[in-house]
Structures are given as C-alpha cells and as structure tokens.
Amino acid sequence: MSHTALIPSHRKPRRNASKTALRAGVAGGVLSTIAVAGAAGPAQAEPVTQTIEMPTITAGLSTAVAASAEATQQVALDLETQAHEEAAATTAAKAAKKAKAEAVRKAEAKKKAEAKAKAEAQAKEEAAERASRSAARTTLSASTGSSSGSSSSATTSYASTATGSAASIVAFAQAQVGDAYVPGGTGPNSWDCSGLVQAAYRTVSVDLPRVSQSQSTAGTQVSLSNLQPGDILYWGSAGSAYHVGIYVGGGQFVGAQNSSTGVVQRSLDYDMPTGAVRVL
Structure with missing residues (x-):
C-alpha cells in the first residue's frame, strides 16, 4: 500500500456535466428575468438596511415615574392636612362664638341680678326709712299729747x-x-x-x-x-x-x-x- 493511500483527497469531486449545464441555464434564466424587469420599469431605490439602535430608557423612566408618584402623594397629604386645619379652624371659631354668646348671656344675667338686688335693697332701705319716720312721728304725736295741757301757752x-x-x-x-x-x-x-x-x-x-x-x-x-x-x-x-x-x-x-x-x-x-x- 502506498504511504498516501489513507490521506483523503482535498480536491472537490467533479460535478456532473449535466447538472452543471442545468444550473447554468437556471441562473441564466433568472438573470434574464431580472434584466427584462429592469428594462420594463423605472429604477427602484435600494431598501435601507441600516439598523438604528434606540437608547435604553427603562431605568430613567422608572425613576421619573417614582418621583411623580411621590410628588402626587405629597400633594395629597398636603391637601389632607389643609382640610384638617380648616376643619379645626372652623370648629374653633364655632366654639369661640358659642363661648362668647354664653359669656354675654351670663354677664347680662349677672347685671340683671345685681340690678334686682340693688332695687330690692333700695326698697328695703326706703321701707326702713318710712318706718323710722313713722316711728318718729308717733313719738312726736305722743309728746304733743302729753303736753296738751300747756299747748295753749305754747x-x-x-x-x-x-x-x-x-x-x-x-x-x-x-x-x-x-x-x-x-x-x-x-x-x-x-x-x-x-x-x-x-x-x-x-x-x-x-x-x-x-x-x-x-x-x-x-x-x-x-x-x-x-x-x-x-x-x-x-x-x-x-x-x-x-x-x-x-x-x-x-x-x-x-x-x-x-x-x-x-x-x-x-x-x-x-x-x-x-x-x-x-x-x-
């Protein structure tokens, strides 16, 4: 055996002549068709095959959405706080108005009571004064009666x-x-x-x-x-x-x-x- 008998050949096998002729015919037909189509119509622009890479925005969008949500929540909290403050102010104003009205009522009641007490005291004083004058006049009358014997000379x-x-x-x-x-x-x-x-x-x-x-x-x-x-x-x-x-x-x-x-x-x-x- 030859020392090269086991080494495979690197040459391509020969193609069959008939197959080669068939392929050439097909290729020629295709090229003829393309040539006819090119002669029949206007030249077509070649399609753009360039690929544009879009920037990745997933991380930035997530941060913006989170910030917007936080801002919205803060506004909601502020509005709720303001509503509570306004409600508290309204309640306080009503309570103050009620307290003022009650104070005025008590002051008027006290004033009326003092006026009534003063009138009663004055009435008692006048009654006592009348009683005193009446007693004094009674004494004076008695004195006049006891000295009636000398009244003619007086x-x-x-x-x-x-x-x-x-x-x-x-x-x-x-x-x-x-x-x-x-x-x-x-x-x-x-x-x-x-x-x-x-x-x-x-x-x-x-x-x-x-x-x-x-x-x-x-x-x-x-x-x-x-x-x-x-x-x-x-x-x-x-x-x-x-x-x-x-x-x-x-x-x-x-x-x-x-x-x-x-x-x-x-x-x-x-x-x-x-x-x-x-x-x-």
Missing part, C-alpha cells in the same frame, strides 16, 4: 318782723295754721311737713326738694342760736331728717306736726329741732 299769735322774701314765707306758713296733717299732703287745705315747707318757699320762686331728707341739706347749715325768720328747721340728722318746719321768729316755728294737731305754731321749747338750714 301757741302764740306772734307777729313776725321778717321782711322781704322771708316775710312772704312766714306769712304763708302762718296762714296754714289749723289745716289738717295728711301724709303726702301738698295743700291747699292739708299738708305733711315737707309739703308745707315746699309750698311756702314756692311763693318766693324757690323750688325746694319734696322730702324732708333733701330739704335738711338744701341750704347752708346754721346754728340754732343764730336763727332768722324763714330758716328751715329739721329734726333728725342732716340728710336723713324725719321732720321739718319753718322758723317764724320770736323763738317759734310753724310746722305740719301730725294728724292729731295738724299745722301748728309752737315754741322751739315745745319740740327742740336738731338743726337748721338757711336758703335765702
């Missing part, structure tokens, strides 16, 4: 020497002697003590207060040792006197004493006054 027909306005006041007061005493009386035929004094001063266009308490402070306080006709005498303390009269001179006064005696003219010794005021 009553005189003293003719006042007063002049001017004082003379008019004295003359009016003396003209009412003998009239009846009636609580609250202001004339013309019945009087209480302050009603008589007020009417006497009105004859000279002097408008005195209506009650004894006020009349006892209507002028300048004077000593009982320095009296002048027309001075107002009072019994009790200044500002809370329970009885008044008019000094007519000669140590005598005219006053609406009580329901038993009516309007009388008496000596100061009959019932010494506490003090006096001078108006003229």
